[in-house]
Amino acid sequence: MNGHLIPKCHLWTLEPLTRDDIFRSIEVIRTFEEDSHFSRRLVRCCACGQLYLKEFYEEIDWESGDDPQYVTFIPVRDEANAVEVNTLNSLGLLSVRPSIRVDHPKGMPLTVKRLL
Numbered sequence: 820m821n822g823h824l825i826p827k828c829h830l831w832t833l834e835p836l837t838r839d840d841i842f843r844s845i846e847v848i849r850t851f852e853e854d855s856h857f858s859r860r861l862v863r864c865c866a867c868g869q870l871y872l873k874e875f876y877e878e879i880d881w882e883s884g885d886d887p888q889y890v891t892f893i894p895v896r897d898e899a900n901a902v903e904v905n906t907l908n909s910l911g912l913l914s915v916r917p918s919i920r921v922d923h924p925k926g927m928p929l930t931v932k933r934l935l
């Protein structure tokens with residue numbers, strides 16, 4: 820859906836890219852959906868203005884507080900494009916490129932991946 824869009828945002832060139840780098844760089848523009856274990860938001864890079872659709876997803880395993888967490892950032896052209904991408908479910912979002920994924924599976928190290 821967005822494969823042609825390679826952002827000029829510093830989040831695509833910064834080495835290494837950490838979770839904190841991303842979260843320090845963004846501000847929320849619009850919230851599409853929000854509860855304690857799932858959210859979809861339109862966010863903007865404060866440095867360059869690049870827009871991203873951000874999904875936060877937490878699996879609940881009822882065993883401990885250390886629940887697996889996954890955050891996905893899909894660069895979008897504008898708000899209308901974000902609305903369009905937002906129609907995809909979480910599984911659909913996984914196949915959209917480019918994307919940045921911050922994955923923290925249970926008992927595993929947190930990883931930050933840029934997928935082109």
Ligand SMILES: [Zn+2]
Pocket residue numbers: 827828829830864865866867868869
């Ligand atoms: Zn940027």
